[in-house]
Amino acid sequence: MAGLKGARERWVRTGGIELCVAELGDESRPTVLLVHGYPDSKEVWSEVAHxxxxxxxxxLYDVRGHGRSTAPTPLRGGFTLEKLTDDFLAVADAVSPGRPVHLVGHDWGSVQSWEFVTVPRTEGRIASFTSMSGPSLDHFGHWIKQRVARPTPRRIGQLLGQGVKSWYVYLLHTPLLPELAWRGPLGRRWPKILQRVEKVPAGDYPTASLPGDAAHGAWLYxxxxxxxxSRPRADAYAHAPVQLITPTGDVFLSERLYDDLGAWVPDLTRxxxxxxxxxxxxxxxxxAAWIGEFVGANEDRSTKAPKTTAKSGVRPEYAERFGGQLVLVTxxxxxxxxxxxFAFAEAGARIVAVDRDGEGAARTAEMSRLIGAPAAWGETVDVSDEQAMEKLAAKVASDYGTVDVLVNNAGIGLSGSFFATTSEEWKKVLDVNLWGVIHGCRIFGGQMAERGQGGHIVNTASAAAFQPSRALPAYSTSKAAVLMLSECLRAELAGQGIGVSAICPGIVNTAITATARFAGVGEEEQKRRQQKASRLYGLRNYPPxxxxxxxxxAVVRNEAVVPVTPEARGAHFMSRFAPRALRAIARLEPPA
Structure with missing residues (x-):
């Protein structure tokens, strides 16, 4: 089977048709049942399924009239939600007769699955439901009626907005036109349309059955x-836990459709x-990460899933925004x-912790898993080594997926006058602080851009980026370059949905003081100054x-430049409105 290598195949008879069913994995484990949408076949799920x-x-099964499943005769009246529910129960009884299944639906697979999870006759057969890009028609109907009955400018705007997004629904109700289009030019061009507009990777999807699938599937609508x-059910309440996954860039469905969903779903995860x-x-x-986490949590309802928003003051919206995303931090x-x-782990993200200190990165990954990350890995790399970063990116893409949030944070400190700083010291600072950021942006940011689904890059600069100092020429230059690089990338990547933020902390109590170098002094003086800097930063005690x-x-709000500490915010303000005063401060000689 195309896209489903190693799958076991069976046929399930129901209502005069045959459904093609594919199975993967150990049958003794919990069953996850994936239902495809329009105009797809079950192969749309192949990457998730594996x-x-x-x-x-x-x-996975081909919905009636799609893929290798047979179509009802006649087509009219053969695709009602009642008959689709019959199909679901027949498949569930065949593949998991004594145990409820975990249901997952996309697009029309989700639309029909809402029917499955809200009608009485399926109660007890569904352990959980994950919905994406497909609302309940009943909930949708009530959503429309509420806005028509009590119109406000905001509600009218929501109705009109969704009306525009639903343009294709009107066309699918026209006689013969959809069938002719799909069996003609649209069916031939659809794969390229998906690649260009949706950035769907080329390969063995969609399958050759697409024209027929799409023609038959018009009857779903x-x-x-x-x-x-026009006549939504009043009892469309979910009898199983529901996980709603909302793609924010969905051109067919408004996020506002789900505003009232909590009234219909007692146990809802968004x-x-x-x-x-x-x-x-x-x-x-x-x-796969989100579905696996949700299925695991609902297999044993006595063991609650970790509350990712209750630790370390992380606000609730972070769990919804970052849960399951892949975050790489250098x-x-x-x-x-x-x-x-740790903060991203608390929000439920998967973590790739990167550092040239491999043991330290591994400890961060281990602790991230304990905190709440569904998965975390430690990787050893020197960010200034371009080839090493290329190898890391290839491994991450192959083993973990494309990075959603990249945090270029690795950096080193160097203090000392310009003439006391050697060329070798300049090179080392620029290699890590600037070139490390360039490598991360180019390599991992390039993967984000190629995927075409957005993302975010965070570059850790410093208040030194806009606060000149006679004691920090090399360090300040590297951070100023990072700030400008971030601004330039932000402009370039905005059209691709990739945000870029420059974070500019001031004095933060971290270990950078213990490893910072002081140009032009001997080793004994190096240690003394490092100890003094550590004491001063400790007294300041601004926590990381x-x-x-x-x-x-910054990622949630897509902020461009973020001064963090009070002194950083003050320096940023002065750089814009009182630059002369800032230059005067820069002339002061720091205490040795």
Missing amino acids: RLAERFHVV RDNVRARL RSLPAKHWVPRTRPDQL GAASGIGRATA EKVADAILR
Whole structure:
């Protein structure tokens, strides 16, 4: 089977048709049942299915009239939600007769799955439901009626906005036109349209059955949409826990459709994903992580899933924004990098902790898992080594997926006058502080851009980027370059949905003081100054956790330049409105 290598195949008879069912993984494990949308076949799930099969018994089937399943005769009336529910129960009884299944639906797979999870006859057969890009027609109908009955400018705007997004629904109700288009030019061009518009990777999807699938699937809309939207059920309450995954870039569905969902779903978990509509193909790693976490939590309801928003003051919206995303942090063995990895872990993100101190990176990864990360890995690399960074990026992409948030945090300190600083010292600072950031942005940022589903890059600069100092020429130059690089990248990547933020802390109590170098002095004086700097930073005692929280907030708000500490905010203000005063301060000679 294309895209489903190693799958076991069976046929399930129901209502005069045959459904083609594929299975992966150990049948003794919990069953995850994946239902595809329109105009897809079960192969849309292949990347997600293979990832889930490492932990679960995974089942996929071609919806009636799609893929290798047969179509009803006649087509009219053969695709009602009632008959689709019959199909689901037949498949569930065949593949998991004595145990409820964990249901996952995308697009029309989600629309029909909402029916499965809200009708009485399926109660007890569904352990959990993960929905993406497909609302309940009943909930949608009530959503429309509420806005028509009590119109306000905001509600009217929501109705009009969704009306525009639903343009294709009107076309699918026209006689013969969809069938002719899909069996003609649209069917031939659809793969390239998906690649260009949705950034869906080329490969063995969609399958050759697409024209027929799409023609038959038009009856999903004709048999159900108008009837349910005009007469929505009043008892459409979910009888199983629901995880809602909302792609924020979905051009077909407004996020506002789910505003009232809590009234219909007593046990609701919400996730948002910066991606477009076809997330099973563009974000399989993310979906597999979220689905696996949700299934695992609901297999044993007596053991609650970790509350990712209750630790270290991380606010609730972070869990919805970052849960399951892949976050890579350089310089993660200590200080701001470690605190940032922990903050993202508390929000449920998967963590790649990178540092040239391999043991420190491994400890950060281990602690991230304990804090709440569904998965975390430690990787050893010197960010100034371009080839090493290339190898790391290839490994991360192959083993963990494309990075959603990149935090270029690794850096070193160097103090001393310009003429006391040697060329070798300049090179070392620029290699780590600037070139390390360039390598990360170019390599991992390039993967984000190629994926075409957005992302975010955070570059740790410093208040020294806009605060000149006679004692920090090399360090300040490297950080000023990082700040300008961030601004330039932000402009270039904005059109691709990739945000770029420069974080500019001031004096933060981290281990950088213990490893900072002082140009032009001997080793004994080096140690004395390092100890003195450590004491001063300790007295200031601004914790790295506050910088980490600023980083998460910057990603959520897509902030450009973020001064963090009070002195950083003051210096940033002066650089814009009182630069002469800042230059005067820069002339002061710091105490030895």
